[in-house]
Amino acid sequence: MKKKLFLLVLALVVTMFLVGCGGSGILTTPATDEAKVKSVVNEYYLALSNLNFSKAKSYCVYGSDRYYAVAQVEALVNNIYLYCNVVTLNMVIDIQNVSINVNYATVSGYTNMILTYCGYYETDEVNSYFYLQKVGNSWKLY
Numbered sequence: 001m002k003k004k005l006f007l008l009v010l011a012l013v014v015t016m017f018l019v020g021c022g023g024s025g026i027l028t029t030p031a032t033d034e035a036k037v038k039s040v041v042n043e044y045y046l047a048l049s050n051l052n053f054s055k056a057k058s059y060c061v062y063g064s065d066r067y068y069a070v071a072q073v074e075a076l077v078n079n080i081y082l083y084c085n086v087v088t089l090n091m092v093i094d095i096q097n098v099s100i101n102v103n104y105a106t107v108s109g110y111t112n113m114i115l116t117y118c119g120y121y122e123t124d125e126v127n128s129y130f131y132l133q134k135v136g137n138s139w140k141l142y
Contacts, residue, residue: 033139034098037105040139041130045091045111051077061133064142084118093128103134 040059047056053074060067073089080087095109111128114121132139 033100033105033134037098037100037107037132037139038095040132040141041093041095041107041109044141045093048073048091049089051087051089053077059141061135061140061142064140066130066141080117087117088115090114105132105134105139106130107132 044056044059047053047059048070053070056070056073057067060070077087077089091111091113093109093111095107097106097108099106107128107130109128111124111126113124113126115123131142133142134140
């Protein structure tokens with residue numbers, strides 16, 4: 001019972017790190033930057049869902065809060081693997097808004113997360129906010 005409670009609390013803490021905080025900054029921008037920003041967020045969630053943590057980190061600014069949130073999810077999954085042979089994580093975002101201000105962007109939407117292990121599952125639906133920074137020609141989460 002203590003293991004289940006520990007895993008539940010840890011999953012909720014990690015979810016809070018993944019969803020971030022709100023913010024604003026509105027400026028019109030070319031559609032190509034908006035498409036790139038959406039792609040980064042969706043690819044980030046795809047990498048997490050595939051449990052490919054090094055790829056998920058590659059969408060983040062090194063050393064940022066988002067980068068370390070991926071490391072925490074990775075530690076959680078590795079901890080669960082000590083008790084279970086099969087662990088799945090499915091994360092999907094329904095992007096509602098993208099705001100771009102020159103080299104910075106904010107994305108907001110609704111995130112659905114399902115974590116399954118040992119016949120149990122944890123699910124969460126939250127409002128998500130992502131902050132991105134343009135690094136060279138690509139966008140990175142921070």
